[in-house]
Amino acid sequence: MLSLSHLLLLLPILLLYLLVRRILTTLFFHPLSSFSGPLYLRLTSVPLSIISVLRREPEVLLSLSKKYPPSTRAIRISPNLLFFPHTSALKPIYWSPTHNHKGSLYGTGALGPTSLFSTISADDHKALRKSLGGSQWSFSYLKNEQESRIDNLVTLLVTQLSNLNPQHVVKIDDKLAQFAADVMTLLTFGKPWGFIAHDRDEKRLLAAFRESLPFFGFAARCTSFRELFLASSLMRSLLLPTLDDKTGSGYLGAQAKLAIAQRERERESQLEEENRVKDYLDYTLDARDSKGNPLTQAEKEGQVTLLIQAGADTTGTALGATLRFMLQHPDCLDKAKQEIATAEEKGLLSTPVLYEETKQHLPYFVGCIKEGLRLNPPAPNLFGRVILEKEGAMIDGVHVPQGAEVCSQSYTVGRDPELYGPDAEAFKPERWLGDDEKHKAEMEAASFVFSMGPRICLGKEIAIMELYKVLPEIVRRFDFELVEAGKYVVLGGVAHNRGFKVRVRRRT
Numbered sequence: 206m207l208s209l210s211h212l213l214l215l216l217p218i219l220l221l222y223l224l225v226r227r228i229l230t231t232l233f234f235h236p237l238s239s240f241s242g243p244l245y246l247r248l249t250s251v252p253l254s255i256i257s258v259l260r261r262e263p264e265v266l267l268s269l270s271k272k273y274p275p276s277t278r279a280i281r282i283s284p285n286l287l288f289f290p291h292t293s294a295l296k297p298i299y300w301s302p303t304h305n306h307k308g309s310l311y312g313t314g315a316l317g318p319t320s321l322f323s324t325i326s327a328d329d330h331k332a333l334r335k336s337l338g339g340s341q342w343s344f345s346y347l348k349n350e351q352e353s354r355i356d357n358l359v360t361l362l363v364t365q366l367s368n369l370n371p372q373h374v375v376k377i378d379d380k381l382a383q384f385a386a387d388v389m390t391l392l393t394f395g396k397p398w399g400f401i402a403h404d405r406d407e408k409r410l411l412a413a414f415r416e417s418l419p420f421f422g423f424a425a426r427c428t429s430f431r432e433l434f435l436a437s438s439l440m441r442s443l444l445l446p447t448l449d450d451k452t453g454s455g456y457l458g459a460q461a462k463l464a465i466a467q468r469e470r471e472r473e474s475q476l477e478e479e480n481r482v483k484d485y486l487d488y489t490l491d492a493r494d495s496k497g498n499p500l501t502q503a504e505k506e507g508q509v510t511l512l513i514q515a516g517a518d519t520t521g522t523a524l525g526a527t528l529r530f531m532l533q534h535p536d537c538l539d540k541a542k543q544e545i546a547t548a549e550e551k552g553l554l555s556t557p558v559l560y561e562e563t564k565q566h567l568p569y570f571v572g573c574i575k576e577g578l579r580l581n582p583p584a585p586n587l588f589g590r591v592i593l594e595k596e597g598a599m600i601d602g603v604h605v606p607q608g609a610e611v612c613s614q615s616y617t618v619g620r621d622p623e624l625y626g627p628d629a630e631a632f633k634p635e636r637w638l639g640d641d642e643k644h645k646a647e648m649e650a651a652s653f654v655f656s657m658g659p660r661i662c663l664g665k666e667i668a669i670m671e672l673y674k675v676l677p678e679i680v681r682r683f684d685f686e687l688v689e690a691g692k693y694v695v696l697g698g699v700a701h702n703r704g705f706k707v708r709v710r711r712r713t
């Protein structure tokens with residue numbers, strides 16, 4: 206029999222053997238071993254996870270897309286993950302009904318109960334999306350049912366900015382994120398939580414969400430971390446938010462639970478306010494699966510929580526980033542102001558400006574918004590999909606074997622010189638206005654900011670409506686002096702603006 210000292214000697218040898226075997230397998234015997242990619246990324250999923258936590262993912266992926274020649278259509282950025290940096294890969298990945306199975310990124314549980322977003326299987330997603338994705342997400346619904354309520358929030362924001370001392374330095378990124386959070390609580394629960402009215406981050410919803418992102422980003426990318434630490438329910442309960450939390454996602458989860466219970470009671474006892482405009486909580490309760498059954502309790506909670514997590518900080522980031530680009534490009538800002546003045550002289554703009562008015566009468570402003578979204582996408586995550594077909598799949602001219610995960614990323618594809626040309630990285634609203642209809646249609650079709658295909662963002666129209674209303678309205682009413690441009694920060698695949706400060710003066 207082996208003695209303890211022999212065992213202790215054998216242990217490091219065994220560990221070394223396992224490590225060497227893992228390295229050799231990953232590099233030479235893995236189905237993706239023939240793909241190019243930096244050695245440090247091909248070996249384990251840890252470096253990619255660290256890059257995400259260090260807020261360097263967009264820059265690293267963009268630099269990889271430039272480092273490899275255009276003939277390299279897929280780059281191996283983790284042992285089992287291929288990154289496609291060109292827009293030509295988007296349709297084959299995200300529109301294919303067969304690749305609609307989500308990758309391991311989604312299984313962290315860090316954002317609360319399983320929702321439409323975190324449903325992994327394509328079939329389960331299809332059924333859930335069918336029951337939840339009704340006409341309440343369309344522009345016409347929003348225009349008819351919700352726009353006037355959003356107008357009240359726009360007016361409140363304008364009043365608050367008007368009351369500021371012109372010498373006062375405002376963190377405009379926070380203000381705009383708070384506006385978006387109020388819109389989401391309004392649409393979800395029927396009443397805004399008061400982010401703008403109280404001029405604060407209610408229940409630290411935005412701050413706590415951002416604080417959760419390093420963990421979410423790391424766990425989503427690091428396979429071994431998930432296997433070691435998130436597999437047991439004990440560890441999950443220690444590491445993930447709980448309903449007892451007084452702030453953040455845990456608090457939001459508890460509020461979702463309470464709101465669902467209360468609305469269900471009101472519905473049963475028919476105590477509902479007369480003529481109440483339906484909110485997304487109602488639509489969640491109304492949703493039925495293919496057999497006519499309501500959603501499960503967990504699905505209802507997951508959906509209600511998701512709407513706020515998916516729609517608040519993302520839209521706030523888009524608002525802030527676009528305004529920053531405009532202030533950093535005074536020539537563009539002047540053109541946008543001139544366009545507004547011309548439309549105003551012709552009596553084409555309401556107060557606050559309506560979504561449809563911006564769309565029809567402010568095409569240059571719309572170009573600014575499209576550029577803001579393209580260059581600073583609010584959700585530049587690695588939205589991975591799994592290749593399930595036995596024979597693998599062809600993506601952008603590359604054969605990908607079964608079992609591999611494939612992804613693209615909006616920050617890099619939004620700068621693809623193959624589509625946007627040599628000035629792809631420049632803020633240039635004019636690119637959306639030229640006469641080349643075919644090219645404009647190609648750019649529209651290749652926009653990956655809200656994803657595409659069967660899992661495209663359900664709240665895209667809400668976000669666009671907010672952008673088309675708030676930004677023209679504040680540019681119309683105020684002069685902004687840029688004090689600090691701050692930064693667009695990407696953490697865990699989700700972006701926010703940091704340190705964007707201005708002085709605001711109401712225009713007479």
Ligand code: HEM
Binds near residue numbers: 520523582584656
């Ligand atoms: C500028 C703002 C926004 C951006 C950039 C954005 C981006 C995205 C992206 C990229 C996805 C797809 C993720 C994936 O493939 O896994 C997504 C999904 C989703 N988004 Fe958004 N989003 C925004 C605003 C909103 C808003 C305002 C809401 C809602 C109220 C919302 C609700 C959702 C939902 C429910 C999903 C899941 C859809 C599904 O899986 O079927 N989003 N969003």
